[in-house]
Amino acid sequence: MNSFDPLRSSAPLIVYIDVKSPFAYVARDPTYALGGELGIEIDWRPLTLDIPSYLGSARLDSQGNVAESERTDEQWTAVKYGYRDARRYAALNGHTLRGTVKIWDSSLAAIGMMFAKRQGREIERRYLDRLFEPFWKRELDIESPEVIEGVLEEAGAETAAFETFLVGEGRELHDAMQRAIFDAGIFGVPSYVVEGEVFFGRENLPLVRWLLSGQTGRAPDIAYRHLAGPPPDEPALATHSSSRPLRVCIDFKNPYCYLALEPTLALASELDLEVEWLPFVARPVLPPPPASAGDDRGARHLRFRGEYEAGALERYARMRGLVIEDIYRYPDSSVASIGLLWVSRQSADVQTRFVESVFGRYWRQALDLAEVDALTAVMTEVGADLSGWSDYLLGQGPRDLLALRSELGSAQLFHVPSYLVEDEIFLGREHLPMIRWLLTDRQGQPPI
Numbered sequence: 001m002n003s004f005d006p007l008r009s010s011a012p013l014i015v016y017i018d019v020k021s022p023f024a025y026v027a028r029d030p031t032y033a034l035g036g037e038l039g040i041e042i043d044w045r046p047l048t049l050d051i052p053s054y055l056g057s058a059r060l061d062s063q064g065n066v067a068e069s070e071r072t073d074e075q076w077t078a079v080k081y082g083y084r085d086a087r088r089y090a091a092l093n094g095h096t097l098r099g100t101v102k103i104w105d106s107s108l109a110a111i112g113m114m115f116a117k118r119q120g121r122e123i124e125r126r127y128l129d130r131l132f133e134p135f136w137k138r139e140l141d142i143e144s145p146e147v148i149e150g151v152l153e154e155a156g157a158e159t160a161a162f163e164t165f166l167v168g169e170g171r172e173l174h175d176a177m178q179r180a181i182f183d184a185g186i187f188g189v190p191s192y193v194v195e196g197e198v199f200f201g202r203e204n205l206p207l208v209r210w211l212l213s214g215q216t217g218r219a220p221d222i223a224y225r226h227l228a229g230p231p232p233d234e235p236a237l238a239t240h241s242s243s244r245p246l247r248v249c250i251d252f253k254n255p256y257c258y259l260a261l262e263p264t265l266a267l268a269s270e271l272d273l274e275v276e277w278l279p280f281v282a283r284p285v286l287p288p289p290p291a292s293a294g295d296d297r298g299a300r301h302l303r304f305r306g307e308y309e310a311g312a313l314e315r316y317a318r319m320r321g322l323v324i325e326d327i328y329r330y331p332d333s334s335v336a337s338i339g340l341l342w343v344s345r346q347s348a349d350v351q352t353r354f355v356e357s358v359f360g361r362y363w364r365q366a367l368d369l370a371e372v373d374a375l376t377a378v379m380t381e382v383g384a385d386l387s388g389w390s391d392y393l394l395g396q397g398p399r400d401l402l403a404l405r406s407e408l409g410s411a412q413l414f415h416v417p418s419y420l421v422e423d424e425i426f427l428g429r430e431h432l433p434m435i436r437w438l439l440t441d442r443q444g445q446p447p448i
Contacts, residue, residue: 004177006184007196011043012212014193016186017128018049019142020106022086022097025132027190027202029093030448032125034205034227038212044117044124046110047189048178051103054187054301074283077414081427088424089224089434090136092446097136105143109135111170112148112162119157126155182297187304200308203430219319221263224447225433245274245348246435247420249413250355251282252336252369255313255327258359260417260429262320265352267432271439274348277355279337279401280408282416284330285309324363336362336369338397341404343384353382 007014015031017024035042083099090097109131116127130151134140141147145166152159185198192199194211206220209227248264250257268275288306289299310327317324336358343354357378361367367374372393379386412425419426421435433447 004180006181006186007193009043011041013040014043014045016045016047016189016191018047018106018189019109019131019135020104021049021189022083024189025136026086026089028132030202030205034209046113047181048107048110050297053298093448098138107174108145108148109142111166111174112152114170115162115165116152116155116157123155123157127152130154185304187301222430223433224430226445226448245276247276247278249278249280249408249416249418251280251333251416252358252362253329253331253333254282254416255324257417258363259316261359263429263432267436275352277340277351279340280416281333285327287328325365331369333369335372336375337401338393339375341397341400342389342392346384350382350384357382
């Protein structure tokens with residue numbers, strides 16, 4: 001264990017996974033594909049998540065109803081959306097992903113992975129295949145030593161020493177490895193490590209591929225897409241049959257919305273789509289809490305995630321040449337939101353110019369979202385008709401904003417940027433390849 005380094009490997013790519021994570025499950029195939037395409041070795045490593053420490057605990061009964069829960073409403077909303085999102089990608093790519101009835105202890109499966117790894121890459125891969133698929137069909141008890149040993153046997157492993165390894169060396173190595181991984185700031189799965197830099201989530205695979213293949217051309221944005229497809233700056237020709245606008249929910253003070261602006265407009269231009277921008281007041285991006293000697297795992301997880309989030313925002317903004325200053329600002333954006341509702345009554349061009357101008361100025365700290373005169377000046381610059389604007393701002397505008405928020409909340413929208421397509425919600429710009437696929441009558445392969 002002395003030689004274990006969470007951020008270093010003889011392989012060019014380290015991937016941390018946990019069988020009980022639906023996000024690790026849907027990341028498996030595209031990660032395999034990346035390794036095969038580049039002809040590289042992947043160092044697969046187990047990260048046994050302690051989910052209750054940061055997301056609360058819960059258990060369902062046999063009918064799928066909540067029997068026990070320590071989660072907040074917001075945590076439940078995020079969990080339900082996450083499962084729904086992972087399930088639709090799994091289904092499109094021929095996999096079954098059923099929700100779990102409890103939070104599993106996956107440490108035995110992780111130790112089994114370590115045991116398989118010692119017997120070669122082929123056995124390790126067969127073990128992972130035979131582990132993930134039946135587990136997400138609810139056909140595998142990963143807390144049973146006998147079941148894990150059986151999976152190893154099916155993968156072709158020699159298992160005579162597994163029982164001893166499981167309770168002795170394997171357990172000790174696993175526990176020490178988990179402490180080292182978490183101490184290095186790696187908090188979730190799937191996590192990818194390239195030359196000591198951590199990328200959390202399969203949406204980073206385009207950038208991981210770019211880094212591993214010579215960094216040729218423009219660095220790609222986050223995306224769920226087939227890596228063998230056309231790069232995002234060279235889209236294939238496509239047509240769409242819908243005349244409905246692309247509905248996008250945004251909050252001007254949210255940095256993820258600002259990073260989504262350019263690729264969203266690029267998709268709209270490619271498909272000759274109008275975009276309907278909808279204001280939605282989102283929760284703030286919170287700064288990571290300062291470290292304290294008494295921090296428990298949950299507090300440390302929150303800090304690691306916050307630090308990663310800030311770094312990832314800065315990384316992708318820098319690659320795009322965008323200025324993002326002070327991501328933790330959280331001003332009252334209701335005047336800007338009502339302004340967006342006002343310009344949405346006018347042409348799509350006016351609305352888009354307003355959105356571009358407000359985003360750019362706010363993130364350069366050159367615009368106060370609550371300053372009526374400043375926002376009115378922006379409207380004038382983008383060619384908006386201001387007749388009746390003052391009355392709208394003080395009268396019907398706030399009521400329209402409240403009604404829209406209620407409507408979107410009833411549709412289970414909870415954060416931004418969110419895309420409303422075919423009565424489904426897609427949270428985050430990483431879904432733009434999926435949205436493109438849906439809007440072009442499902443031409444070609446679905447995203448993964």
